[in-house]
Amino acid sequence: MKRLLQIGITGGIGSGKSLVSKIFHSLGIAVYDSDSRAKSLMTTDGILVSHIKKEFGLLSYHEDGGLNRNYLAETVFNDPEKLNVLNKLVHPRVGEDYKHWLSEHEEDFYVLKEAALLFEAGSYEHLDRIIVVTAPAELRIKRVLERDTHRTDADVKAIINNQWSEEEKVSRADHVVLNDETTLVIPQVLALHSNFMLLAVDDTRHL
Numbered sequence: 001m002k003r004l005l006q007i008g009i010t011g012g013i014g015s016g017k018s019l020v021s022k023i024f025h026s027l028g029i030a031v032y033d034s035d036s037r038a039k040s041l042m043t044t045d046g047i048l049v050s051h052i053k054k055e056f057g058l059l060s061y062h063e064d065g066g067l068n069r070n071y072l073a074e075t076v077f078n079d080p081e082k083l084n085v086l087n088k089l090v091h092p093r094v095g096e097d098y099k100h101w102l103s104e105h106e107e108d109f110y111v112l113k114e115a116a117l118l119f120e121a122g123s124y125e126h127l128d129r130i131i132v133v134t135a136p137a138e139l140r141i142k143r144v145l146e147r148d149t150h151r152t153d154a155d156v157k158a159i160i161n162n163q164w165s166e167e168e169k170v171s172r173a174d175h176v177v178l179n180d181e182t183t184l185v186i187p188q189v190l191a192l193h194s195n196f197m198l199l200a201v202d203d204t205r206h207l
């Protein structure tokens with residue numbers, strides 16, 4: 001069995017990592033969206049649901065079983081300790097879900113794992129290459145406010161403050177995609193795709 005090349009992609013909120021992931025997906029590459037999967041697991045994974053209710057109370061969920069996102073966000077985003085507790089509950093379950101997903105893509109040349117907290121959660125340690133998508137802070141904030149009309153400027157800055165800085169992420173990256181709305185993104189992704197395909201083929205030859 002050939003070894004599956006695993007590529008991580010991350011970046012601060014508003015950097016455009018989801019846009020970059022969509023371009024890879026259009027090239028036929030399977031993408032695991034950690035943040036979307038986490039949101040799903042927070043309502044479908046019985047173990048995780050019970051832990052969240054125990055730590056944050058029954059108000060964490062609506063009567064219909066849906067996640068009370070506003071309550072949970074207000075509870076954790078301005079309290080680093082509570083946010084850390086939530087992350088420690090969610091990240092291991094996402095890790096298990098990712099392993100199961102990987103088993104369905106063993107014949108692929110490479111896969112992409114997208115996660116906002118790839119470094120913070122430590123999951124980058126199990127990946128072969130890391131892409132960091134970056135953009136100026138002012139542009140990132142502008143994008144998020146236009147996209148998420150329920151958020152305020154203070155909300156976005158609080159989220160940014162709970163993530164590693166762009167500089168720290170870039171310093172640990174194997175590859176950087178600049179998404180500043182002046183540099184073309186697609187050529188950057190195509191170059192990375194060619195690079196990863198060559199790496200995957202080379203791994204296969206050395207089996």
